Amino acid sequence: MExxxxxxxxxxxxxxxxxxxLSRLGKQAILFESGNKIGAKNISGGILYxxxxxxxxxxxxxxxxxxxxxxxxxxxxxxxxxxxxxxxxKVFSIDLTAAHKYEANFxxxxxxxxxxxxxxxxAEEAAQKYGGGIVTGVHVRAIRWEDxxxxxxxxxxxxxxxxxxxxxxxxxxxxxxxxxxRQKFSPSEIYQGVKVIVKLPDEIINQRFSIGPDxxxxxxxxxxxxxxxxxxxxxxxxRDTLSxxxxxxxxxxxxxxxxxxxxVNTLLKNPMISELVKDEVPVRCEIDRDAPKEEQMRIRxxxxxxxxxxxxxxxxxxxxxxxxxxxxEGKYGSPxxxxxxxxxxxxxxxxKYGIKFETDYVEVEYSAKTIPDGKRCRMEKPxxxxxxxxxxxxxxxxxxxxxxxxxxxxxxxxxxxANAVARxxxxxxxxxKYLGEYYSRLIEDSPYTHDLKVIDKDYLEIFLGAVKExxxxxxxxxxxxxxxxxxxxxxxxxxxxxxxILGYENLLPIIETVDTYVKIPTELAERLGKRMYxxxxxxxxxxxxxxxxxxxxxxxxxxxxxxxxxxxxxKKMITLCPTRxxxxxxxxxxxxxxxxxECGTCSEETDWKHPRxxxxxxxxxx
Amino acid sequence: xxxxxxMDPINTAVIVKLEPDFSxxxxxxxxxxxxxxxxxxxxxxxxxxxxxxxxxxxxxKYGAKIAIGTMGPPxxxxxxxxxxxxxxxxxxxxxxxxxxxGADTLATAEVLKxxxxxMQKKIDIVFSGHRASDGETGQxxxxxxxxxxxxxxxxxxxxxxxxxxxxxxxxRLVRIQGVYDVVEEVESPLPVFIxxxxxxxxKFNTVSQRLDYEKYQKEAVKRAQDFKQYLKVFNAxxxxxxxxxxxxxxxxxxxxxVERIPKGKATRQAKVIDGSNKExxxxxxxxxLQALSTMAIK
Numbered sequence: 050m051e052x053x054x055x056x057x058x059x060x061x062x063x064x065x066x067x068x069x070x071l072s073r074l075g076k077q078a079i080l081f082e083s084g085n086k087i088g089a090k091n092i093s094g095g096i097l098y099x100x101x102x103x104x105x106x107x108x109x110x111x112x113x114x115x116x117x118x119x120x121x122x123x124x125x126x127x128x129x130x131x132x133x134x135x136x137x138x139k140v141f142s143i144d145l146t147a148a149h150k151y152e153a154n155f156x157x158x159x160x161x162x163x164x165x166x167x168x169x170x171x172a173e174e175a176a177q178k179y180g181g182g183i184v185t186g187v188h189v190r191a192i193r194w195e196d197x198x199x200x201x202x203x204x205x206x207x208x209x210x211x212x213x214x215x216x217x218x219x220x221x222x223x224x225x226x227x228x229x230x231r232q233k234f235s236p237s238e239i240y241q242g243v244k245v246i247v248k249l250p251d252e253i254i255n256q257r258f259s260i261g262p263d264x265x266x267x268x269x270x271x272x273x274x275x276x277x278x279x280x281x282x283x284x285x286x287x288r289d290t291l292s293x294x295x296x297x298x299x300x301x302x303x304x305x306x307x308x309x310x311x312x313v314n315t316l317l318k319n320p321m322i323s324e325l326v327k328d329e330v331p332v333r334c335e336i337d338r339d340a341p342k343e344e345q346m347r348i349r350x351x352x353x354x355x356x357x358x359x360x361x362x363x364x365x366x367x368x369x370x371x372x373x374x375x376x377x378e379g380k381y382g383s384p385x386x387x388x389x390x391x392x393x394x395x396x397x398x399x400x401k402y403g404i405k406f407e408t409d410y411v412e413v414e415y416s417a418k419t420i421p422d423g424k425r426c427r428m429e430k431p432x433x434x435x436x437x438x439x440x441x442x443x444x445x446x447x448x449x450x451x452x453x454x455x456x457x458x459x460x461x462x463x464x465x466x467a468n469a470v471a472r473x474x475x476x477x478x479x480x481x482k483y484l485g486e487y488y489s490r491l492i493e494d495s496p497y498t499h500d501l502k503v504i505d506k507d508y509l510e511i512f513l514g515a516v517k518e519x520x521x522x523x524x525x526x527x528x529x530x531x532x533x534x535x536x537x538x539x540x541x542x543x544x545x546x547x548x549x550i551l552g553y554e555n556l557l558p559i560i561e562t563v564d565t566y567v568k569i570p571t572e573l574a575e576r577l578g579k580r581m582y583x584x585x586x587x588x589x590x591x592x593x594x595x596x597x598x599x600x601x602x603x604x605x606x607x608x609x610x611x612x613x614x615x616x617x618x619x620k621k622m623i624t625l626c627p628t629r630x631x632x633x634x635x636x637x638x639x640x641x642x643x644x645x646x647e648c649g650t651c652s653e654e655t656d657w658k659h660p661r662x663x664x665x666x667x668x669x670x671x
Numbered sequence: 672x673x674x675x676x677x678m679d680p681i682n683t684a685v686i687v688k689l690e691p692d693f694s695x696x697x698x699x700x701x702x703x704x705x706x707x708x709x710x711x712x713x714x715x716x717x718x719x720x721x722x723x724x725x726x727x728x729x730x731x732k733y734g735a736k737i738a739i740g741t742m743g744p745p746x747x748x749x750x751x752x753x754x755x756x757x758x759x760x761x762x763x764x765x766x767x768x769x770x771x772x773g774a775d776t777l778a779t780a781e782v783l784k785x786x787x788x789x790m791q792k793k794i795d796i797v798f799s800g801h802r803a804s805d806g807e808t809g810q811x812x813x814x815x816x817x818x819x820x821x822x823x824x825x826x827x828x829x830x831x832x833x834x835x836x837x838x839x840x841x842x843r844l845v846r847i848q849g850v851y852d853v854v855e856e857v858e859s860p861l862p863v864f865i866x867x868x869x870x871x872x873x874k875f876n877t878v879s880q881r882l883d884y885e886k887y888q889k890e891a892v893k894r895a896q897d898f899k900q901y902l903k904v905f906n907a908x909x910x911x912x913x914x915x916x917x918x919x920x921x922x923x924x925x926x927x928x929v930e931r932i933p934k935g936k937a938t939r940q941a942k943v944i945d946g947s948n949k950e951x952x953x954x955x956x957x958x959x960l961q962a963l964s965t966m967a968i969k
Contacts, residue, residue: 182882
C-alpha cells in the first residue's frame, strides 16, 4: 500500500491553503478533489477578506500566496458597501463602507472556479517538491484505522495509508458524517444561498456602479424583497459579471417554503436591481419557414455566428485591457476603430438579418450552496482521532449583521491545521491529545472564533453610526430602546457587556427575527425611500432553462437516498430544492438526482453523499 | 521509493503516422468524392494516439523513457509535437527523405526498422497503432517487428512489465469474427513489439501514478513548446537504410486504382414531420405504434 504523510480531503480554498502551508513547512501532502477539476464544485457569494484584527492575527490569503495581490485572478477590490432597504419600488440606502473596512486590509469579489484553479497551481507546484500534489476526480468513500494505521478508501484508486488527515470537504462534510465527528447541521444552523451570475461588460459595470476600473461595489438587500424570510439579497460586482443572490435561514424557509429561485427572481424584479443588471441583448427574428430548408439552416448558422462575434467584440470594446491588447496586436489601429467595427456589425445584424436589440439582462450560471452559521454550529471539538476539520466542514461561517465571511475563515483554519499537523509530523505523534487538542487551541486563538462568540462593540458602533440618520420612532418600541441604549457610549458598553454575558445563543432569537430583517427595513423604505423606476421588465429564465445551462457529468447511480419519503421535511424539499429534484409520487417523495447541484439543503433527512469522482455538477464560474 | 527508480529504465519507442483528420468539419472532399489532401488538416492518427497513450502508461507506471518516430514529409514534425504533448516524450525522430516517397507498408517498415536501430538507446518495447485510418492495412507494425526480429504481440488491450525478470505480460483481445471474443494472456521476455488494440485505455489507479501523471502532463506542455530541442531529423543515408528496400523501388505493392463503392438502393422512404402542430405529433405517435406492432418484441 502506498504511504503519504498527510491527506487533505477537498480542494476548495481551505484545502488548497492547507496544501500550500504544509508545503511551505516542507511536509508531504496529497489532496483529493472529487470534481473533475479544481473549482468544479466550489460556490461562494463571494467576497474574500484580508483582515487585521486589533487582537491576535489572522492568516490571510496574501500571507499564504505571497503573489496574490499581483497575480491572482480575483475580480475587484470592494470599495463601496451599501445596504438597501426595499419596499415595493421604494429603496432606502445606508452606506456601510465603514463597516466593510473595519479591521480589513481589503475585501475583493471572487469567482471560486477561476480563483481556486490559481490557488491549486500555486499549491501544487509547492507540494510536488515534497512528493505530494493534487489528485482530482477522486471521491473518498471511507477512512478506517487498523493497528495504528490510517487507511483511506476511495471510489477510484487503491487504498493509501496516511499519518494525518485534514478534512476540508465543505459544509456537507462526508468525513464528518462517516466518522461521527459531528451531526449533520440542522436547518436552524444553516443558510441556503442561491446565486446567479449576470454577464455585463467591464466598463459598463464601472459606469453603472460609479466605480473606478479596479474598484468594486457590494450591495445588500433587506425588506420586502426577502418575502418575509430571515436573510437578504446581495449583489457584488465582478470583473465583467455580477453575482446576484439570496441567502436565507433554512429554518425560516422551512416555516413558509418559497422556491429558492423565486427568491432570486424577486430580487431581479426589484426596479433598482433590474436597472443595475440591464444590458443590450440581441433578439433573433423569426426565420421564414417557407424558405428552403438549406436556406433556413444557413441563416440560422450565420445569425448565431454573427451574434457571437458581436458579443465577443463588444466585451473587448468595453474592457480596457482587451482593447489595448487588440490594438497592440495590430488587429485594430485604435480603440475608436473597434467601436466603429462594433457599430457597423450591429447595423449589419439589424439590416441583413432583422436582429433587434432589446434591453434585458443576461444570466450565465445558476448555483446554490448551504452556508453554516458559525455562531450556532461551529464544531466545539474540530477533530476526530487524527482528522482535523477546517472551514465549512467544521461549520465555521461568520454571519454577524451584514458581515458575511467564509473563505477567509476557511483559509485561516487551514493554516492552523497545517501548522498543527506539521508539529505532529516532527514529533511523530498523532494522538488526539497532541494533534487534535493542539489544533483546537490554535482555532480558539483565532480572531474569527472570537467573533463567533462575542459581540464586538466597536463594530457595532460603526454600524450604528451608519444608521444614525434613521429616525428612532420608525423602529418599534422594542428596538427603539435597544437602539437608544446602543447609541449612547456608556450605555453601549454596558449593553454589549450584558449581551456578551448572555451569549449569542440566547440573543439570536431576539436579533435574528422577521422584524429586523423584513419589517424594519420595509418600514424604512416606505417612509424614507426613494422611488425607483425600471425601464424594462427582465425576462427571467425558468428553472428548467437555468438547469439546462449547467454542465453535468451524470452518474447513473443517485448519490442521495431519501430515507423517509413521507416526512414533512421531505415534502417541503419539493419546494425548497433549488433545482427541483424532488417530487411527489403517490404517497412519498422521490428524487430525480440528475439535476442536483449538491447544495445539501436536503441533507438532514437523506443519506447524503457527494457523487463519485468526476461526476455531478461542474460549475464554470462558481 | 518504488522499484521503478532502482532498476534499469525501460526504453520504449512508438511509431506513429501523420493522417488526414477525418473528424466532422475538418475533412474536405474533391467534387469527385476523393479526399482533398490540401484542404484537409493533418493530425496524429487516432490509432497512433492510442499507441502513444500506451507508452505514456509505461512512463507513468515504470518510469520508462519514450522515443517517438515517424516517416513522413517535413511537416510531419507537427504530429511529433502532438505526440510529445500527450506523452512527455524524451526523444522525437523524423525520418524524412524524398527517396522514401511512394513507399508501401514493407518499404515503410524498412525505414522504421533502420530508424529504431539508430535510436540513442536500445529499445525494449516498440508500440504501434493497430492500423492507420487512411491506409487501413494494419501491416506496417507487424512487418517492422519482423524486420527488427522482435516478438510481436498484436491486439494488446492491457499489459504489465516485470522489471525484475524483464518480461511483459499482455492481454490480447482475440476476435473470432461473428463467434466470440476471447482475452488471451501471454508472457514474453523483452524486447517485444506491441501493436495496441483500439479498445485500449490506460488505467492509473494509485495515488503515485496519478501524481506522476499530473507531473508529466505539466512537463509535457513545457517540452512540447520547444519540441525542436528534442527532435532529430534523419534522411536515408543517416539511418543507413538500404536503398534497395526503401521508397518506391523497395515496394513490392502499389496502389493502382481507388474506386468508390457503389451505393446500395435505399429501401426505406423518409417523410419529414416537423411536429409543429398537434396533427403532426399525432401522426408521429400513430406511425411509431404501427412500427411497434410489426416488431416481434413489444
